[in-house]
Amino acid sequence: xxxxxxxxxxxxxxxxxxxxxxxxxxxxxxxxxxxxxxxxxxxxxxxxxxxxxxxxxxxxxxxxxxxxxxxxxxxxxxxxxxxxxxxxxxxxxxxxxxxxxxxxxxxxxxxxxxxxxxxxxxxxxxxxxxxxxxxxxxxxxxxxxxxxxxxxxxxxxxxxxxxxxxxxxxxxxxxxxxxxxxxxxxxxxxxxxxxxxxxxxxxxxxxxxxxxxxxxxxxxxxxxxxxxxxxxxxxxxxxxxxxxxxxxxxxxxxxxxxxxxxxxx
Amino acid sequence: xxxxxxxxxxxxxxxxxxxxxxxxxxxxxxxxxxxxxxxxxxxxxxxxxxxxxxxxxxxxxxxxxxxxxxxxxxxxxxxxxxxxxxxxxxxxxxxxxxxxxxxxxxxxxxxxxxxxxxxxxxxxxxxxxxxxxxxxxxxxxxxxxxxxxxxxxxxxxxxxxxxxxxxxxxxxxxxxxxxxxxxxxxxxxxxxxxxxxxxxxxxxxxxxxxxxxxxxxxxxxxxxxxxxxxxxxxxxxxxxxxxxxxxxxxxxxxxxxxxxxxxxxxxxxxxxxxxxxxxxxxxxxx
Numbered sequence: 001x002x003x004x005x006x007x008x009x010x011x012x013x014x015x016x017x018x019x020x021x022x023x024x025x026x027x028x029x030x031x032x033x034x035x036x037x038x039x040x041x042x043x044x045x046x047x048x049x050x051x052x053x054x055x056x057x058x059x060x061x062x063x064x065x066x067x068x069x070x071x072x073x074x075x076x077x078x079x080x081x082x083x084x085x086x087x088x089x090x091x092x093x094x095x096x097x098x099x100x101x102x103x104x105x106x107x108x109x110x111x112x113x114x115x116x117x118x119x120x121x122x123x124x125x126x127x128x129x130x131x132x133x134x135x136x137x138x139x140x141x142x143x144x145x146x147x148x149x150x151x152x153x154x155x156x157x158x159x160x161x162x163x164x165x166x167x168x169x170x171x172x173x174x175x176x177x178x179x180x181x182x183x184x185x186x187x188x189x190x191x192x193x194x195x196x197x198x199x200x201x202x203x204x205x206x207x208x209x210x211x212x213x214x215x216x217x218x219x220x221x222x223x224x225x226x227x228x229x230x231x232x233x234x235x236x237x238x239x240x241x242x243x244x245x246x247x248x249x250x251x252x253x254x255x256x257x258x259x260x261x262x263x264x265x
Numbered sequence: 266x267x268x269x270x271x272x273x274x275x276x277x278x279x280x281x282x283x284x285x286x287x288x289x290x291x292x293x294x295x296x297x298x299x300x301x302x303x304x305x306x307x308x309x310x311x312x313x314x315x316x317x318x319x320x321x322x323x324x325x326x327x328x329x330x331x332x333x334x335x336x337x338x339x340x341x342x343x344x345x346x347x348x349x350x351x352x353x354x355x356x357x358x359x360x361x362x363x364x365x366x367x368x369x370x371x372x373x374x375x376x377x378x379x380x381x382x383x384x385x386x387x388x389x390x391x392x393x394x395x396x397x398x399x400x401x402x403x404x405x406x407x408x409x410x411x412x413x414x415x416x417x418x419x420x421x422x423x424x425x426x427x428x429x430x431x432x433x434x435x436x437x438x439x440x441x442x443x444x445x446x447x448x449x450x451x452x453x454x455x456x457x458x459x460x461x462x463x464x465x466x467x468x469x470x471x472x473x474x475x476x477x478x479x480x481x482x483x484x485x486x487x488x489x490x491x492x493x494x495x496x497x498x499x500x501x502x503x504x505x506x507x508x509x510x511x512x513x514x515x516x517x518x519x520x521x522x523x524x525x526x527x528x529x530x531x532x533x534x535x536x537x538x539x540x541x542x543x544x545x546x547x548x549x550x551x
Contacts, residue, residue: 252530
């Protein structure tokens with residue numbers, strides 16, 4: 001009897017374990033998973049740097065930031081101007097129309113006036129909406145650029161005395177944010193302009209550092225590249241060709257990545 | 266009279282027994298206290314502990330900066346935010362070897378099993394990925410301080426808590442700290458520690474420093490207060506060894522058979538297609 005009971009209990013326990021495992025699998029597999037929208041989970045971000053300072057939230061603009069803001073502002077200004085001109089043209093046309101229909105009755109004029117007002121209001125609303133959109137885009141661009149900012153920044157004022165004089169008298173050399181490289185897929189790097197200075201030491205051998213913006217690759221077709229590439233070795237360096245695009249491997253802060261480069265020949 | 270004497274003797278005996286028991290208890294308490302303090306090889310000698318948070322922090326920083334050689338294991342975890350808004354934690358383990366002024370080695374294993382090795386021998390710094398058998402290398406003279414700053418600032422590579430490796434760590438932490446408080450005295454794995462909390466312009470940090478004559482950090486937590494969701498980075502240190510046996514060969518890199526040299530990502534933009542092939546152009550050696 002006891003043996004039977006034990007067998008039943010054991011069987012039930014085993015069933016629970018199997019069910020639990022199945023449930024885990026279902027959880028893992030059945031609810032979409034993949035935080036990165038199919039590209040796996042990103043290991044990047046501010047905390048990944050493990051640094052005592054962070055570029056996130058700093059406000060010092062870089063040249064690229066200013067350029068980006070300027071371009072966005074110009075675009076917004078151009079669009080606002082064009083929209084305003086359109087509105088003006090519409091109003092002029094409507095006015096001409098009103099003059100040419102001088103024999104029309106007052107009701108018609110009132111209707112026309114009301115229509116014009118509605119049109120102006122609609123155009124005005126559109127303008128406002130566009131301005132808001134561009135304004136939001138500008139803010140987003142500035143925020144994104146600020147997050148990518150790796151440059152130096154004046155040290156914070158605190159009650160502590162200033163540090164001893166040294167050739168590295170700044171507190172931001174380690175504030176770089178780790179690029180978002182998706183787990184489970186290689187990444188393809190794109191290179192953006194970089195305005196922040198390199199280390200201000202005379203001993204530094206670096207020439208012109210660049211911000212590396214690494215983004216999640218499309219679904220990997222071959223080792224993370226967007227195609228099954230033709231591989232070429234030019235003077236010892238391996239290049240990967242996808243259509244007209246060329247890539248080479250490089251070591252970034254998230255590991256080994258593929259970066260676009262000019263054609264080697 | 267006899268009764269009185271007997272009663273007195275009995276009382277004296279009782280007192281003696283109680284005193285002996287109390288003494289035993291006291292001795293036991295001391296022994297237990299010693300046992301609690303000993304797991305991390307913290308010396309038993311009585312030391313005058315600083316009482317101010319700033320003194321405790323700088324004592325730790327100076328102690329670390331003056332250590333000519335050490336090895337330590339660091340296990341860390343950090344939060345990441347996904348495009349979906351979900352917060353995901355990753356982890357990794359590092360074995361760090363420092364031999365001032367020119368030797369630094371970091372063996373890293375990420376939570377996904379991926380491994381990387383960083384080496385610096387006073388002339389060249391190398392990052393090697395064994396699974397892909399590729400490495401990047403750059404020349405940098407000057408010592409660990411210069412190499413670490415160059416690695417992070419110019420090459421945009423990642424080395425969490427890199428400031429702890431610098432000989433000028435005391436100045437670094439002091440200049441960045443805007444406020445510092447003593448949170449509490451607590452224990453980590455049985456080791457009595459001071460729990461401090463500091464704030465820099467962009468990062469809030471906490472550090473746990475053991476009592477005793479070896480004030481080496483046991484745990485550090487960083488909070489990125491300006492970043493979305495205020496993600497955290499936390500590190501636990503173990504196996505501090507300030508007198509390891511290290512050889513120069515541990516810090517130099519010999520390319521394994523079939524390995525391939527690649528550039529640092531930060532250098533790729535600088536390298537013209539015709540120049541990228543020349544290892545010397547990126548400061549390396551074949």
